[in-house]
Amino acid sequence: MSDTPWYNRGLFSSLNLRQKTLLTIALTGLLLAVIFISGMMIDANLPTDFSIKMRPPSFDHIFGTDWMGRDMFIRTLKGLSLSIIIGIGASIISSIIATLLAFLASVNKYCDEFVSWLIDLFASIPHILLIMMISIALGKGAFGVIMAVAFSHWVNLTRVLRAEVLQINTSEYVSLSKRFGKGKLWIAKEHILPLVLSQIFVGTLLVFPHAIMHESSVTFLGFGLSPHEPAIGIILSESMTYLAMGAWWLAFFPGLALLIVVLLFDIIGDNLKRLFDPSQANN
């Protein structure tokens, strides 16, 4: 049986592809929920204890401790949950923007041109620059970062949805609906929305990793969250001072954890896409 692929052997061989996809989504979702909830429960105002400062990873402090003797594992968890909140906020707002703009584009030719122009405009500005500007304009902090990431990440989803809505609008069932005397608003709500809903959902999840990465990078650069919040970006930028002194664990573990969370969201998004739209699974 050497020609069976790896995913059809061993423990999960009795499951079909759909069940495997569902299992993957459930497990990654569970892992993210555990990270998020434990991060929320933890009080991150750790007491400073200079007797254990700058300890490398050990069984007592598996991610090591920082220059004030605080446990890095707890700070990392707190930072990740903060990142997840910002990711949720930003991706939901950006998909709402994308949906509204996609429907606006379907109203008439001028609206479509306006939306296309808006897409080109936002796509031509580097994301990180846009995020920094919006974040500063809105007074930094979590709110500023959420809005900044949301207002820079609707572009791709809008482009996809606009094309989809355009295609549905030229279908025979929509033109028939118009001949039955149905209005544009009714058609948008009843015909088009159910057909693009899965795309909106998947799009929201796939914005997530971008949102988290960008939040961390602007925070790292000092334009995002304020320094007293234990965000991953803050932790990383603080660790830069101590890296030269050999405290590699201050940057390594939080960075790795951030990467894993981003990857988990990406896995969920991809698997959901496969579940909703099997014909696209091979692309």
Place this chain on the structure above:
Amino acid sequence: MELKANNISFSYNKKRQILKDFSLSLNSNQIIGLMGDSGSGKSTLCKILAGYITHYSGEVTLDGNKIPDKGFYPVQLIFQHPEKTMNPKWKMEKVLNESWTPPKELRDTFGLKDQWLTRWPNELSGGELQRFSILRAINPETKFIIADEISTMLDAVTQVQIWEKLINHAKANNIGILAVSHDPELLEVICDDILYFDEINNL
């Protein structure tokens, strides 16, 4: 009632004209057959009559008046492929009720089973879907029906059955039908009169 098409000209692009000075008159107590070769422009004419294409020259009138674009269109087109005229994410009940809610007797007449109403469009066959299309088209506000090759996916027996029921309903409710096909035998059976597309089209 009389549906009239006066001097209709239409082309998709500048290279090839499809319709030139096409005129047609249809009475609501008649069933007229329209015959023509594939690609001659029959479906285009159907779409013009039913208001799907609006950028043509000439005019389509109902009792001498232009047909308003808002509200239910009194000229209903039944398409050749019913599966394309139904939203794949809608249950059949919603598909049917989008036009109107036909009474149970009418659903029975056209052989529509109640259990089909809770299914999705891709769970029914072409012939079953076409019954839904026909039932949607015979809304009480409909004055004319343009039937564009509506029975090509059905076997001969079912074709005759469906046409018989449609014609009975049309005669009883004073609905005029333009039956478009390239099957002369079928048109001879069902129509009061047959027109030949190429003879009326002045190309």
